[in-house]
Amino acid sequence: MLGYAGRILHVDLTTGKVETATLKEELAKKYIGGIGLGMRLYLDNSKPGVDPFDPENPLVLTTGPLSGTMVPTGGNGHAFVSKSPQSFGVGEAKSHGHFGTALKRAGYDGVVFKGKAEKPVYLWIDDDAVQLMDAKHLWGKSTGETEDAIRAELKDHYIRVATIGVAGEKLVRIACIMNDKTRAAGRCGLGAVMGSKNLKAIAVRGSKDIAVPDKDKLLEIIKRQHERMKGPATRKYRTLGTPENVLVMNSIAAMPTRNFTQATFEHAEKISGEYLNQRFVAKIIGCNSCAMRCEHIAVVPEGPYKGTTTRIEYEPLWAMGPNCGVGNLDAILKGMELSNFYGVDAISIGDIVGFAMDLYEHGILSKEDVGLELKFGNGEAMVEMVKRISLREGVGDVLAEGVKIAAEKIGKGAYRYANHIKGVEMTGYDIRGLKTAALGYAVSFRGADHNRHGAYGPDVKGKVDRFKAEKGRGKLVYETEDLYTIIDSLIVCKFSRGTYYDGFKDLAGIFSAVTGIEMTPEELRLAGERINNLGRLINIREGLTRKDDTLPYKVMHVPIPDEGVAKGSFVSQKELDLLLDDYYEVRGWTKDGVPTIEKLNELGMKDLVHIVKGKLAPAPSPPKKPSKKED
Amino acid sequence: MASVPAARPAKWKLVDCDPDKCTGCTICEYICSLTKEDVFNAHKSRIRTTRLHPLVNISITCRLCSPAPCVTACPRDSLTQSEETGVIMIDDDKCDGCSWCIEACDYGAITLHPEKKVVRICDLCDGDPECVKWCPEEALDFITRDLMAQKARITVTKKLFKEAMEAAGIKV
Structure with a gap:
């Protein structure tokens, strides 16, 4: 091995x-x-x-x-x-x-x-x-x-x-x-x-040797991957980087703005990947062993945040930019630098600041509560809040609990502004008008996330009607989930996903060339499915149910208001139920989203069957209390 | 031994890294240790990458100094420099790993093999360095001193030209 x-x-x-x-x-x-x-x-x-x-x-x-x-x-x-x-x-x-x-x-x-x-x-x-x-x-x-x-x-x-x-x-x-x-x-x-x-x-x-079974065979594969990495599959990451998404998402009204109040941002040009690269990006570096290099290091050249140096990606840029109504890259970059400095998730922190701004605008948090003019668009206040939340200072203490727990503590209907799934804050896709992605987000075992599945792909690329919830989306989500899970287990970079032209076949070939362990593409796909079921099983063991496969309040109750193609779109409970039923069925799970014993046996997970026992009956009403077992 | 340092002969080619292009990926280390030692192990690579800051990355291997301080420093005459290529050759039977050459090298281009306890220096892969071939950013070049200067002139001219054109409002 x-x-x-x-x-x-x-x-x-x-x-x-x-x-x-x-x-x-x-x-x-x-x-x-x-x-x-x-x-x-x-x-x-x-x-x-x-x-x-x-x-x-x-x-x-x-x-x-x-x-x-x-x-x-x-x-x-x-x-x-x-x-x-x-x-x-x-x-x-x-x-x-x-x-x-x-x-x-x-x-x-x-x-x-x-x-x-x-x-x-x-x-x-x-x-x-x-x-x-x-x-x-x-x-x-x-x-x-x-x-x-x-x-x-x-x-x-x-x-x-x-x-x-x-x-x-x-x-x-x-x-x-x-x-x-x-x-x-x-x-x-x-x-x-x-x-x-x-x-x-x-x-x-670490100074130990890492040997490979067949040096020449592995180098042949690496050479092939290097060539692909110089091609179109990685162009975005090598050129403008993920901030290219700003104008793309904005143009299709899928960029959540002001804590999901709108889906387009009027200052998008000022925070675009194009402008960022022209004015701020000083160098693009790479991780160990990478042949594509994507890491855009931005430096603020002048002004109050002069000298700020940070790696930049679309997601945190979105979270501290459009999601807070901030159209000033200097402040956004500062917020990102501080996130790294204090060690907070640069996506979630932007969500929390946007949430607090929304509460402020709606009078749920007052100026006395926060001590700042916490209006959407106030870049300085956003930067200050990143610090306060990271240090649990003042109102930052309750906000440091994340939007879900903070909303429960604040009360006054604050939950309606808390954009999270399973307690984990949203990422920069307005899934009100991306309904395949909405399903992917709802079922992701780690909460709101665009990286547990590639389900925004078919929506954004126009392969499906993104405003429609229909049967068949379950399969789309399930397929990318299994692939993404393998990408995260091998571990290769998700930005390189386009270079595995033959999907599981390429990845299985790489696995075998490195480990000497035989692995067919189908075995690897099955491992992806097994790992997705494993994530589900842990959640079931911890008491999560179908009820937790849901979407933020705004996504389900507040239609996109922006004029244009996405206007009026949102995901109703009925649509979500249709999507979930379809997905659970393709996964071989019960209506409650519990993997069946047959499914677990098929995946070679017999040893974990005890987790689902007692939870497989069709949903009675009211639902039975799940039986806790020590194991 | 106050000898006047001779310039590096014009025909010698060395592996040179352009820090503007280097991304710090260490692929050069991987291919070097695989080529020379049949394993992946940065500690056994003849070229090493250093990142001081996200913006500051460089890979360094033997600079083919002439005269070479490492050769002078070796108390056991284990090191000799090829007149043909400038490569520092190591006599494994004589080298006892005392590491005086490592101390003498201003570039940190010499390493002690962790198991064999003899030093290792880039041998330019018999004139076809693998690291240069595999560098995905073309940051590494196998180049003579004259071509190195020529390359630098072209780069700086491009930069000045671009600045001048931009100052005049012309997009290039």
């Missing part, structure tokens, strides 16, 4: 005990790596119903079979998995850069953290030597400062660090885990889980 290191590290932060366990080939082949292996390790090492911040809630870190190899974009990935303090279901987030490469080179496919350290610590992995180090002097430091300080004290510039910022320390529920200064395992609040364990950072030096 090449590619894999064959070892999982178990770290008990309470006792300081460190052990390694063997990764069996059968498990590796079934759950691949990344989020697949991570979710399986999570399930096997956790008890149902645990609070995300309880020391007994494990935090799992994984690499993929390709990590540490030259497979383009595959060499660098890592993933975190835990119970999300936002969704209270499965939380997973991936990141790229150089950290995953180092972890694999140190000889680990995964790390399972359990318990809670008495005092702030960081984990120092130096190949086989693993120790917990005092992190008292790092507590309170930003993500970048922590990385620099650890490299300086361990005296090696090539040490790679994944770390939380102050937000994670303060259990801000949207806290992320940053690595290599500009990369984030952003979504689902896993930085807060790390903070709850008093674990400030993970530092890695």
Whole structure:
């Protein structure tokens, strides 16, 4: 079994005990790596119903079979998995850069953290030597400062660090885990889980060999991928980058604006990818092993935010820009830089600020409550709020709980302005007029997300009538979900997805060339389906049901008001039910969205059947209380 | 030994990195260690990438200094420089890994092999460096000093020309 290191590290932060366990080939082949292996390790090492911040809630870190190899974009990935303090279901987030490469080179496919350290610590992995180090002097430091300080004290510039910022320390529920200064395992609040364990950072030096079964065969595949990566499939990422989406989404009235008040933004030109690249982008860099390079580093050249330097992507740009009504790139870039500095999900933070602005505009939050002129469009106030939420200052304290919990605490009907699914904030697609995507968002096991499926693709590209909910959309969602899950388990970069011309065939070929394990395209597709079912099973174990496969209030009650093609569009409960029924059916799940025993057997998941037992009966009314089982 | 340093002979070609193009992807490290050691291991690569800041990336390997300080520094005469190509050749039987050459190299282009405990220096892959072939950004070039200067002149001229045209309001 090449590619894999064959070892999982178990770290008990309470006792300081460190052990390694063997990764069996059968498990590796079934759950691949990344989020697949991570979710399986999570399930096997956790008890149902645990609070995300309880020391007994494990935090799992994984690499993929390709990590540490030259497979383009595959060499660098890592993933975190835990119970999300936002969704209270499965939380997973991936990141790229150089950290995953180092972890694999140190000889680990995964790390399972359990318990809670008495005092702030960081984990120092130096190949086989693993120790917990005092992190008292790092507590309170930003993500970048922590990385620099650890490299300086361990005296090696090539040490790679994944770390939380102050937000994670303060259990801000949207806290992320940053690595290599500009990369984030952003979504689902896993930085807060790390903070709850008093674990400030993970530092890695890896110097082991990674061998491959057939060097020439692998190089042939890599050469092919390099060539494809220079072609049209990656053009967007290599040129304007994902901010190209601004004008595209705006032109089809699918760019949520002012917290989903409108679907078009009148200042779109001023924040477009075109303008951004012309005025702000100083350099485009790449992650380890990447042959396409997409990372646009922007620098603010003048004005009050002069010198601000940050990586930029469409999603955070949308969240802090149009979603807050802010049409000033200087402020947006500052907000993004601060998100990295404090260590918060740069998407969710924009959602929360937009939510607070909406409450302010509707008189639910007053000027006394916030102490700021928190109107849509006020860039300075947006930047200030990013800071306050990250530090839990003033009104930032309640907002740091995320829009769902904050709305419950604020009351006064605030839930109507809280744009989240399963507690995780929305991303930059107005799914009121993208109904295939709406289904994908509703069923995503990690909450609101465009990256668990590619379901916006058929809508945006005009392959289906995007304003219509109809049978058949379930299949579209299911197919891209299984592919995306494999992409996140191998781990390769989603921006490279277009270079796998033959989908599972190409990916299975890469897997086999690196690991020497036989894998047919159908087996790999099945693994994708298995991993999607696994995510579902964890959520079911944690008490999530069909009711949670829903959409934000505005998406279901407030039609798009903008004049034009999308005007009047929204997703009704009836439409959502139709979409869900269709999707569950294609997935082989019950009407309640529970995988059947037959389905689990078909996927080789007999060992997890106990999770669904007692939940398979057709939905009675009122629904039975799910029986809790210890396992 | 106050010898006057001779210039690097005009015919020698070295692997040179353009930091404006380098993205820090380390593909050069991967292909180097795979070519020379049959494994992926950056610690065994003869070329190393350094990122100081997201905007500052560069890959560095042997610069073919002449005279070469590493050769001078070696107390066991394990290193010799090819007159033909400028490559520093290592006599593994003589090298005991003392690392004086590593200290002497201003570029950090010499590494100690982690297992064999002898030093490793870029050998230009017999005149066809794999790292140059695989660099996806064409940031690496296999080039003589004269061509290096020529390339720099062309780059700066392009830049000045573009600035002048833009100042005149002409889009290029």
